Amino acid sequence: MRDVKWGVLSTAEIGMKKVIPGIQGSNGNTVYAIASRNAKRAADAAAQAGIPVSYGSYEELLNDPDIEVVYIPLPNHMHVQWSIKAMEAGKHVLCEKPLALKTEDIDKLAGVSKKTGKFLAEGFMVRYHPQWKTAKKVIQNGTVGEVRAIQGVFSYFNADEGNIRNIPEYGGGGIWDIGCYPVMTSRYIFGEEPFRVCALLERDPKLRIDRLGSVIMEFPSGQASFLCSTQLVPCQRMTILGTKGRLELEIPFNAPPDRKSQIYLSRGEVYQENFQLLDFDVCDQYGLQAESFARTIRGEDVQVVSLEDSRKNLKVLEAIFHSAETGKWENVD
Ligand SMILES: NC(=O)c1ccc[n+]([C@@H]2O[C@H](COP(=O)([O-])OP(=O)(O)OC[C@H]3O[C@@H](n4cnc5c(N)ncnc54)[C@H](OP(=O)(O)O)[C@@H]3O)[C@@H](O)[C@H]2O)c1
Structure with a gap:
C-alpha cells in the first residue's frame, strides 16, 4: 500500500x-x-x-x-x-x-x-510506547496485587518569557504542558475516571503561568498524586503501588528513541539492586504513534487515544484549575 x-x-x-x-x-x-x-x-x-x-x-x-x-x-x-x-x-x-x-x-x-x-x-505519544502497555498488562496479571496508589513527578526548568509555555494567553503553564501526562497515564492504569481532585498551584508572579503544582486525584479504586513544575530540575518518574508489588517507570514520558526504556518491578523489595528489571527494545514512541494513526485511517486499527478519552482527560484538568482557585476538593463531573 x-x-x-x-x-x-x-x-x-x-x-x-x-x-x-x-x-x-x-x-x-x-x-x-x-x-x-x-x-x-x-x-x-x-x-x-x-x-x-x-x-x-x-x-x-x-x-x-x-x-x-x-x-x-x-x-x-x-x-x-x-x-x-x-x-x-x-x-x-x-x-x-x-x-x-x-x-x-x-x-x-x-x-x-x-x-x-x-x-x-x-498526540499523547506515551500511550503508544510498549513500556506503558506492559505496565498495564503486568497490573492486569495481578503481579503487583491490587493497585491502590500512583505517584508521579514531571518537571523541567524553563523561565524564558518568550516561550509559548510561559504565555498564559497561549495556554501556557505546567498543568497544560506536562500535568496532562500523569493525569492521562493514571487514568489509563486505573482504567477508571477520578471523581474528585484537589490541587495546589503556584504561579510565577511575572509570567502568571502555573510553575509548580501538586495534585491529588481520587479514583474509585485508589488515589493518584503528582507534582509538576516548569521551574525545577528536570525529573520524571511514575510509581504504581499495589498491595503486593510496585512498578516504577524510569522515564515515563520522554522515553528516548536511542536507548532502552526500563521499568523496575519490586515484589516487596526495597533495595533497588533487588528489583526485577523489565526493559524494552529501543523504539521511537512518535514513530509508533504515526504508524498507529496511519493504520487507523486505513481502517486497520482502532484509535488509541479517542476523542472521548481526550474529553475525559480535559475534564480532570479543568477540575484541577477549579480546585486551585477555590482551595477545595472539586468534583470531576
Ligand atoms: N508530545 C510531546 O512530546 C510534546 C513535546 C513538546 C511540545 N509539545 C506540544 O507541541 C506544541 C508545540 O510546542 P513547541 O515547544 O514545539 O513549540 P514552539 O517550538 O514554540 O513552536 C510553535 C510553532 O508554532 C508556530 N506559531 C504560530 N503562531 C505562533 C505564535 N503566535 N507564537 C509562537 N509560535 C507560533 C511557529 O511556527 P512557524 O513560525 O513556523 O509558523 C512556532 O515554531 C505545543 O502544543 C506543546 O504542548 C508536545
Whole structure:
C-alpha cells in the first residue's frame, strides 16, 4: 500500500526534533510538506529535515490535495481552530496535546470530525510506547496485587518569557504542558475516571503561568498524586503501588528513541539492586504513534487515544484549575 503523506503545520521544535524524525523513521509514512508563517523558515526547515515541499502559510499546506494527514504542533490556544480548518480541508489530524483548553471545544471538534468523516487524535505519544502497555498488562496479571496508589513527578526548568509555555494567553503553564501526562497515564492504569481532585498551584508572579503544582486525584479504586513544575530540575518518574508489588517507570514520558526504556518491578523489595528489571527494545514512541494513526485511517486499527478519552482527560484538568482557585476538593463531573 502507498505511504500516508503527512503535512506539518509550523516549524515547532517538537516537530523538528522528535515527531518529524519519528514519522520519517516509521513504516508506511512520509513527511511530504511543512508550512510556516514565514516562507524562508519553511524552506530552511524542509531542507534541514529532508521534506520535499514547503509552504509559506498554513492555508497553502491545507490546500495541497496530496496531503492526507496534518500534524499540528502549534501553540496550545491554536489547536482547536487549526484542527477544524484541517478537517474541513479534508485532512485527518494528529494534533499535539492539549487538544483543547475547554471541554466544549472537544465537543465541537468531535462534531466536525463526524461531519467531515476525518479522524482527529490528540498526540499523547506515551500511550503508544510498549513500556506503558506492559505496565498495564503486568497490573492486569495481578503481579503487583491490587493497585491502590500512583505517584508521579514531571518537571523541567524553563523561565524564558518568550516561550509559548510561559504565555498564559497561549495556554501556557505546567498543568497544560506536562500535568496532562500523569493525569492521562493514571487514568489509563486505573482504567477508571477520578471523581474528585484537589490541587495546589503556584504561579510565577511575572509570567502568571502555573510553575509548580501538586495534585491529588481520587479514583474509585485508589488515589493518584503528582507534582509538576516548569521551574525545577528536570525529573520524571511514575510509581504504581499495589498491595503486593510496585512498578516504577524510569522515564515515563520522554522515553528516548536511542536507548532502552526500563521499568523496575519490586515484589516487596526495597533495595533497588533487588528489583526485577523489565526493559524494552529501543523504539521511537512518535514513530509508533504515526504508524498507529496511519493504520487507523486505513481502517486497520482502532484509535488509541479517542476523542472521548481526550474529553475525559480535559475534564480532570479543568477540575484541577477549579480546585486551585477555590482551595477545595472539586468534583470531576
Ligand atoms: N508530545 C510531546 O512530546 C510534546 C513535546 C513538546 C511540545 N509539545 C506540544 O507541541 C506544541 C508545540 O510546542 P513547541 O515547544 O514545539 O513549540 P514552539 O517550538 O514554540 O513552536 C510553535 C510553532 O508554532 C508556530 N506559531 C504560530 N503562531 C505562533 C505564535 N503566535 N507564537 C509562537 N509560535 C507560533 C511557529 O511556527 P512557524 O513560525 O513556523 O509558523 C512556532 O515554531 C505545543 O502544543 C506543546 O504542548 C508536545
